[in-house]
Amino acid sequence: MTKITRRLARARNCEDAIEAFRKIELFGSSKGITSMNRLMDALVKQGSVEHAERVYFEFKNHIPPNSQTFSVLVHGWCKTRQIDKAQETIERDDKLRICP
Numbered sequence: 001m002t003k004i005t006r007r008l009a010r011a012r013n014c015e016d017a018i019e020a021f022r023k024i025e026l027f028g029s030s031k032g033i034t035s036m037n038r039l040m041d042a043l044v045k046q047g048s049v050e051h052a053e054r055v056y057f058e059f060k061n062h063i064p065p066n067s068q069t070f071s072v073l074v075h076g077w078c079k080t081r082q083i084d085k086a087q088e089t090i091e092r093d094d095k096l097r098i099c100p
Contacts (some may be wrong), residue, residue, distance in 0.1 A: 005035075009042035014051040017042065021055070036063050040072045049076035049085075067093070 004027075008017035021039050024031050036059055040052040053073060056065065070093040077086035 005039045006042040009039070009046050009048075012046060012048075014043055014046070014048050018051065018055060031059070031063055033063055033066055033069070037066075037068045037072060040069065044072055044076035044079070047080070049073065049080055049082075052076055 005017045005020050008014075008020060017039060020027075021031070021035070024035065029035070036055065040055050043049070043052040043055065056069060056073060070089055073089045074086045074093075077083070077089060
């Protein structure tokens with residue numbers, strides 16, 4: 001299932017990739033931190049940090065984030081030169097006491 005979401009993201013079908021992740025159980029897989037981080041990473045690599053952040057906010061209460069989750073977002077914000085958003089992400093990481 002990870003391959004499907006990554007390929008959709010690479011094809012710039014970000015909404016379809018996120019929707020596939022939402023319905024991942026229908027395909028016999030389960031949502032977890034690894035699959036969420038991979039989806040977010042694929043979205044960031046395609047220049048859609050905003051979509052990756054939406055995934056984080058949508059699923060953070062169901063899938064507890066880890067240091068990789070925040071690293072993906074920080075990398076994406078820095079890559080798009082939005083340092084203020086990278087700093088906000090780091091501060092959010094610190095509040096949750098997640099160590100990189």
